[in-house]
Amino acid sequence: MPKKIEIFDTTLRDGEQTPGISLNVKEKLEIARQLEKLSVDVIEAGFPIASNGDFNAVKAIAENVKGPVITGLARANFKDIDRAAEALKAAERPRIHTFIASSPIHMKYKLKMTEEQVLEAAVAAVKRAKSFVEDVEFSAEDASRSDVEFLCRLFSAAIKAGATVINIPDTVGYTTPGEFGQLIKTIIEKVPEIDKVKVSVHCHDDLGMAVANSLEAVIYGATQVECAVNGLGERAGNAALEEIVMALDTRKDFYQVEHGINTKQIYRTSKMVSTITGIFIQPNKAIVGANAFAHESGIHQHGVLTEKSTYEIMTPQSIGLTTNTLVLGKHSGRHAFAERLKEMGYELSQDELNKAFERFKDLADRKKEISDLDIEAIVEDQVMKL
Numbered sequence: 001m002p003k004k005i006e007i008f009d010t011t012l013r014d015g016e017q018t019p020g021i022s023l024n025v026k027e028k029l030e031i032a033r034q035l036e037k038l039s040v041d042v043i044e045a046g047f048p049i050a051s052n053g054d055f056n057a058v059k060a061i062a063e064n065v066k067g068p069v070i071t072g073l074a075r076a077n078f079k080d081i082d083r084a085a086e087a088l089k090a091a092e093r094p095r096i097h098t099f100i101a102s103s104p105i106h107m108k109y110k111l112k113m114t115e116e117q118v119l120e121a122a123v124a125a126v127k128r129a130k131s132f133v134e135d136v137e138f139s140a141e142d143a144s145r146s147d148v149e150f151l152c153r154l155f156s157a158a159i160k161a162g163a164t165v166i167n168i169p170d171t172v173g174y175t176t177p178g179e180f181g182q183l184i185k186t187i188i189e190k191v192p193e194i195d196k197v198k199v200s201v202h203c204h205d206d207l208g209m210a211v212a213n214s215l216e217a218v219i220y221g222a223t224q225v226e227c228a229v230n231g232l233g234e235r236a237g238n239a240a241l242e243e244i245v246m247a248l249d250t251r252k253d254f255y256q257v258e259h260g261i262n263t264k265q266i267y268r269t270s271k272m273v274s275t276i277t278g279i280f281i282q283p284n285k286a287i288v289g290a291n292a293f294a295h296e297s298g299i300h301q302h303g304v305l306t307e308k309s310t311y312e313i314m315t316p317q318s319i320g321l322t323t324n325t326l327v328l329g330k331h332s333g334r335h336a337f338a339e340r341l342k343e344m345g346y347e348l349s350q351d352e353l354n355k356a357f358e359r360f361k362d363l364a365d366r367k368k369e370i371s372d373l374d375i376e377a378i379v380e381d382q383v384m385k386l
């Protein structure tokens, strides 16, 4: 049986750290309900110590959203952990997610702690979280810039203290696929207790490699991928959920893993998140951009009309869209034009079609995109002249 990759959605936590986004409890609950429909495995609902609003949102999601694991973030200190535990009290499947930085840069400048102090704080944090819930995730922040021997020691100690998930973040989006894959491989080989836990990755997109890095980690044994809808998140964002899922889905032959996502809810989720957050989706964004299933050139349009798989590696229906879009413009051919006429209810003779097509091409030279109204005008004018 293929291994299952769990999808950990952090739209409501790291995603909300996108500059300019601030969600209220109602908005977060609405998104969480949609994430439940999408069938994500884990919803990171927020960072309860960060504000009363965030606490209330995590609490409301824990009380109302059943099915996925609900988690809240906490730094490796008792105050954060106790607050997260309080917010998660009503969750059907609660998880506390605690983290501390492990890289020399973070330990020296941010934490002002030694390796041994970090290790001690991590163990104490995991034990504290474990006193509230069975499921505890431990993250080594800035793992990709950490000393690998220390990282392995830290993860080993966290697992012995009770962690059920260890998370390996590329916090600053610094790593590359080859390097990150090797890091995952080394951790899996060198941490003796690794078989007892889920191995998670959390990649940022500063160099545009978050999705590639996460997928490489899957090849080397990661079993949970942290991601956010539309790639939202701190700075350049997190790995985009829809890209991870559709890559695993479309290239199942290559990755040989399964996921539990209801892909037909992807488009709806993306739209909802964009509308509520006010963060616009670029038209050429993979999977959910307006152009992701649009074909403009005549050669492509003819191909798709004849056999969709010529230029479509996945169907628009698989993400919940009803149809692909043939954008009519100067590169469009007769086949696409005739097809649009048919869709609009026009039945033209060969001669009429030839004349209408000629006028369409003239117009397309002057106008970038030809709308249905333009076509209507061409045809009506044509018919009047006959």
Ligand code: KIV
Residues within 6 Å of the ligand: 014, 073, 099, 139, 140, 141, 142, 167, 169, 170, 171, 172, 202, 204
């Ligand atoms: O990027 C990061 O390291 C994080 C952690 C809190 C997991 O968001």
Ligand code: ZN
Residues within 6 Å of the ligand: 014, 169, 171, 202, 204, 234
């Ligand atoms: Zn992050």
